[in-house]
Structures are given as C-alpha cells and as structure tokens.
Amino acid sequence: MKYEDLKILDELREKGSISEEEYQREKERILNDPGNSFSNAGKKPLFGLEENTYLMLMHLTQFAGAIVPLAGFIIPILMWTTNKDTNANVDKHGKNILNAMISYAIYAVVFCITVIGIPLAALLGVAYTIFMVIAAVKGNNGEYWKYPFTIQFIK
Template identity: 35%
Template sequence: MSDFDNVTTPPPPVSAPAPAEQRTMALVAHLLGIFTWFLGPLIIWLINKDDSSKSFVTDQAKEALNFQITITIAMLICIVLTIVIIGGLLAPIVGLLNVIFCIIAAVKANNGEAYRYPFALRLIK
C-alpha cells in the first residue's frame, strides 16, 4: 500500500439527509469562495464550528476553506512565476478551476452530498 492510495479525506458518514437550511449554508460557503476567496468560508466555518447540530455546514465550510487556501497558494506561486512569463498563463487556469470546482461543490452540497475537492490541501482539520 503506497502513501498515495488515500490522498483525500473521506467525507463524514451520512446518517440522515442534511436539513435544507444546512444545505443552503453549505452551498453559500462554496459559492462565496469564488467571490471572497477564503474569507467567506472562514466566516461560515467560524460561526458554525462549535454547533454539533450543524456538522454538515461545518464540514463543507472547512472543505471550502481548505480549497480556497490551496487556490490562494497557487495564485501566489503564479505571481512569482510571472517573472518567467508562465505565471501569467497559469493564473487564468487556476481561476477557472476555482470557479468550476466551487460550482460543482455547491451543487453537490445543495443535494446534501458531502463534497471533497480533488486537490485541496487539508490544512484545517
């Protein structure tokens, strides 16, 4: 078994479907990442992290926050790489991936499914 067999953290076990209010907040957490980078998911996570009845919102906000931190790091690398021109080519691709994955995650969260971004660094546990 190699170290790369399980690169992503599995979603929490689902015992019952998340209530509509929690699904909406999870959707908002993912979509705010497009417009506010990590600030929107961070605020939603900080508001809901201590409430055990909102575990779905907490999990999805944490996932969105981790992804936005990953996107921020990628954009910083693109800024550094503009010195050799390639950063200017990579930055729009990173931005487009951010929009695409955030929309996919928002749709899944609205359906009550716990979504895991494919290449997010899990910095917030």
C-alpha cells in the same frame, strides 16, 4: 405538536369517526410532513436556512470577493465559524472551503512568480470557479465534494 395530532387521530379511529384506511393515510401524512421534526432530524435550520441551502451558500459566497475584496475569503469563514460547533456538515464543508482557498492561493502565487505561470494562474482561476460551482451544487444536494488538489491544512 405532532404527538398531539397523532393522539387526536388515534382517538378519532377508536370512536369510529374515521376508518382504518383514513387513519393510516393521515398518520403517514403527519409523520412525513416537511415541517415535522422527524423528517428534519439532523437538518437544523441555520440562520433560517435549511442545511443544504446554507452549505450551498457557503461555497458560493467565495464569489463575493469579485465584488468586495477579501469578502470571498471572510464570509465563508464567518459562516463556518458561527455554526461549526452545532452542525457537523457545516464544519466539514467549512474546513474543505478553507483548505481549498489556502491551497489555491498558494498555487496562484507560485504560478505568478514565473512568467510562464501567468497563463497557468488564469487557468487555475477558471478551474477553481468551476470547482466552487460543483461543490455548491453537491452541497445543495446534501453531498460532500472535496475540491481537487487541496492540501489538508485543517483537519
């Protein structure tokens, strides 16, 4: 569709209907249009969402476990598995999320086994919450941020 717009624009310039300045301005507008396939290369919509929004939601859906038990574990995994083959960033962030969830679950269990570890487990929960928010913001900005202290179970 953009090629058609550029062709029409070129014809208008050749006929003298628009000036060279108008041609360049309109060409720039067409090429930089947010709906243009050139500007969205590599940013395929995922379930109707832009990539960065989808990545942010993958991180934030971990909070769903506070409302529905295990939802905070299942939803991000479903989001990852349904799009990991079509989008490299979803695969990268999904592996990061899964590794973090497993790692922090192990840390929580180890901390809770000891009496002195219960305050550490609470502190771990607060830290993980902060890490989820940081990862979500970074994902929304198109950046990758690895959760601290994660063990790489899935590479």
